[in-house]
Amino acid sequence: MNEWADSLEGLVTVDAGLESEFEARLRESSTLAFRVAYGVLRHRQDAEDVAQDAFVRAHRSFRQLRDRDRFRAWLVRMTWRLAIDRWRADRRRTAREEAVDMPQAASLEQQAVAHDRATHLRAAIEALPEKLRIVIVLAAIEEHDIREVARLLGVPEGTVKSRLFLARKALAEKLRCLNI
Amino acid sequence: MPEHLNVQDDDLHAMDREISQLLAVEPSADFAAKVRVRIAEQPMARAAWRFWVMAVIPAAAVLLWLVATTDYSAHDRQPSSVAHADVTLAPAPGNSVQRPVKVGPDAVPNHIRSRGLAAGGWRLAARLQPGEPEILIDPSLTAAVRRLGAEQPTLPDVSPEPSLDPVVVEPLKVPDIVDGGTKQGDRQ
Numbered sequence: 001m002n003e004w005a006d007s008l009e010g011l012v013t014v015d016a017g018l019e020s021e022f023e024a025r026l027r028e029s030s031t032l033a034f035r036v037a038y039g040v041l042r043h044r045q046d047a048e049d050v051a052q053d054a055f056v057r058a059h060r061s062f063r064q065l066r067d068r069d070r071f072r073a074w075l076v077r078m079t080w081r082l083a084i085d086r087w088r089a090d091r092r093r094t095a096r097e098e099a100v101d102m103p104q105a106a107s108l109e110q111q112a113v114a115h116d117r118a119t120h121l122r123a124a125i126e127a128l129p130e131k132l133r134i135v136i137v138l139a140a141i142e143e144h145d146i147r148e149v150a151r152l153l154g155v156p157e158g159t160v161k162s163r164l165f166l167a168r169k170a171l172a173e174k175l176r177c178l179n180i
Numbered sequence: 181m182p183e184h185l186n187v188q189d190d191d192l193h194a195m196d197r198e199i200s201q202l203l204a205v206e207p208s209a210d211f212a213a214k215v216r217v218r219i220a221e222q223p224m225a226r227a228a229w230r231f232w233v234m235a236v237i238p239a240a241a242v243l244l245w246l247v248a249t250t251d252y253s254a255h256d257r258q259p260s261s262v263a264h265a266d267v268t269l270a271p272a273p274g275n276s277v278q279r280p281v282k283v284g285p286d287a288v289p290n291h292i293r294s295r296g297l298a299a300g301g302w303r304l305a306a307r308l309q310p311g312e313p314e315i316l317i318d319p320s321l322t323a324a325v326r327r328l329g330a331e332q333p334t335l336p337d338v339s340p341e342p343s344l345d346p347v348v349v350e351p352l353k354v355p356d357i358v359d360g361g362t363k364q365g366d367r368q
């Protein structure tokens with residue numbers, strides 16, 4: 001009986017340790033997950049919902065995700081997948097969040113130009129193939145370098161480098177065609 | 181965007197900055213609290229896991245053991261009570277045969293026997309008292325079996341198989357080779 005109680009106590013202790021580790025991961029990775037979802041959905045509420053869903057799933061599998069790097073990579077990929085699924089489901093939804101915190105422009109005219117450019121840039125990013133899109137989004141979030149993006153996506157650094165080059169080239173050409 | 185991308189074009193740098201600004205959004209202040217609430221709303225997953233480990237798996241193991249042992253013992257008992265059962269048929273009225281015909285299991289065709297077993301012959305045999313004859317024939321085929329019994333009141337005599345004496349094989353005797361000058365050692 002004592003052994004049984006000891007084993008139960010051990011389980012509770014392990015669970016408490018897991019919970020504290022998960023809390024730490026939640027604090028340090030919530031912005032990352034939210035921005036990944038926002039990069040796809042461009043809607044705050046949807047992005048928060050998707051990121052929270054990803055954290056709930058991560059909590060379920062946290063025993064296998066205790067390593068920090070592994071957790072962040074898993075979280076990014078899960079968030080991206082959930083966001084893409086939500087984006088495809090809501091593709092026809094018209095009420096997308098258009099108001100983005102833009103840098104303060106000097107005049108109304110400059111504000112209008114900046115808004116147009118941001119709108120076209122978002123549309124150009126959205127039109128990218130998925131593999132290029134996730135690379136450019138992750139590179140823009142939290143100043144991730146190529147090594148970090150490769151670690152998050154689980155692909156070689158050379159692959160990230162080539163995809164990033166292609167994505168930036170495609171975006172530049174698309175904006176150049178629009179004379180923006 | 182990091183410097184080691186070897187970007188030469190200022191436009192690309194500007195574009196990178198714009199993308200970073202587009203994605204420079206912060207989650208709401210209660211983001212982590214909402215995550216905790218959603219996790220707390222799903223306590224069943226862990227509770228269900230413990231329930232399966234602690235209760236259901238041992239119970240299922242015991243149940244499987246009981247089913248396996250019960251089925252095995254019943255499987256051992258059932259065939260022995262039926263395989264050698266005799267069937268006694270009363271003669272049909274008006275038939276020339278006077279006495280009841282006792283038909284052994286070998287005289288009943290296999291397909292009739294199997295139908296009788298399928299119709300619940302085992303259960304019937306279990307209810308009978310030890311002295312009672314067991315009827316393992318489908319009731320719809322009773323008339324046909326009666327006619328079969330009437331036409332063959334006695335079973336044809338089958339001559340017993342001739343007993344075979346054991347064959348005695350005597351060991352093969354090979355005569356020794358007696359040739360004084362043919363041994364290899366002698367040649368050399």
